[in-house]
Amino acid sequence: MPVTTSDAATARWALEAEGLGKKYRRGWALWDCTFRVPVGRVAALVGPNGAGKSTLLGLATQLVEPTTGELRILGVPVGRPGSMARWAYIAQDKPMFTYFTVADTLRMGRELNPSWDQATALRIVEGGRLAPGARIRELSAGQRTRVAFALAFAARPELLLLDEPMADLDPVARDEMGALLLAEAAEHGTTVLMSSHLLADMEQMCDFVLVLDGGLVRMAGDTEELVPMHTLVTGMLTERGELPAALGTHIVVEARTLGRQFSAMVRRQGPLELQWQLSEPSLEEVLLAYLRSPRAPALLSPTAVPGHQEESAA
Numbered sequence: 001m002p003v004t005t006s007d008a009a010t011a012r013w014a015l016e017a018e019g020l021g022k023k024y025r026r027g028w029a030l031w032d033c034t035f036r037v038p039v040g041r042v043a044a045l046v047g048p049n050g051a052g053k054s055t056l057l058g059l060a061t062q063l064v065e066p067t068t069g070e071l072r073i074l075g076v077p078v079g080r081p082g083s084m085a086r087w088a089y090i091a092q093d094k095p096m097f098t099y100f101t102v103a104d105t106l107r108m109g110r111e112l113n114p115s116w117d118q119a120t121a122l123r124i125v126e127g128g129r130l131a132p133g134a135r136i137r138e139l140s141a142g143q144r145t146r147v148a149f150a151l152a153f154a155a156r157p158e159l160l161l162l163d164e165p166m167a168d169l170d171p172v173a174r175d176e177m178g179a180l181l182l183a184e185a186a187e188h189g190t191t192v193l194m195s196s197h198l199l200a201d202m203e204q205m206c207d208f209v210l211v212l213d214g215g216l217v218r219m220a221g222d223t224e225e226l227v228p229m230h231t232l233v234t235g236m237l238t239e240r241g242e243l244p245a246a247l248g249t250h251i252v253v254e255a256r257t258l259g260r261q262f263s264a265m266v267r268r269q270g271p272l273e274l275q276w277q278l279s280e281p282s283l284e285e286v287l288l289a290y291l292r293s294p295r296a297p298a299l300l301s302p303t304a305v306p307g308h309q310e311e312s313a314a
């Protein structure tokens, strides 16, 4: 089916996956993944080692061929003409010509990108007081990240895909680059999807999460929808040292016992017992509970489910 311009122009979903799967020789890296990420979100792509995060980014950037299903970027199936120009990708090692200077690197970006925005490139580079004549190989990890962000944002992508952008940065550089990323994404209305193991950073930066584990989608949706569905419950074990039966009326994501007490992360299915102590968890606590409990049922908020009434996701 041909892609019409209206598919792209009216897209409300930066990414939509339906039955997306990738099988390597040794098995499935992604299996039957169905989710969507709305336009305008800063989304965290989270999961343990081997979860399938890089495979998903590879499918989006056409470095990897899908085995099953389809992935659409801004309404256009990946691989069709029209999808390529709309995203930018920063790989984890931020590949650049190390013998180029900062100025050479920006000049090459301008020559390769018809929609190059020189003012944005200069603003980002000058914000870090980088000397135009400095060679890429002489830059610190944080400074290289700044140049990579300058290249990416100056190309004016609608979707920016990042593979562990902060992994090699110290805490101060992480903070600075995180703020720069958010400011530039807000300035240009860029949707961001970034993989990371840094859950606390993701909690500060992101308003949407996509959690993969074992090649499956474990959680997807707006953080403000997902987090309030959960409660951290603390209470007493039964006299036989078991979890109280009333806990079973809820979806128990994770439960731990300590002495005669239990604490549990639950998805409420009704009122909770009055004698329990309740608190609202942080996003990081929710994510950790799901990552530690691979058997907990998956959770996709309505926003993240393709085909769900779109009014709820505006």
Ligand SMILES: Nc1ncnc2c1ncn2[C@@H]1O[C@H](COP(=O)(O)OP(=O)(O)OP(=O)(O)O)[C@@H](O)[C@H]1O
Pocket: 024, 025, 026, 028, 029, 047, 048, 049, 050, 051, 052, 053, 054, 055, 056
């Ligand atoms: N090119 C490849 N050939 C064969 N198997 C691969 C290839 N790339 C990834 N895999 C396998 O696919 C699975 C998912 O790997 P992937 O790199 O996508 O995970 P990840 O979530 O990015 O992990 P990490 O956090 O360690 O980077 C793993 O079992 C991995 O061994």
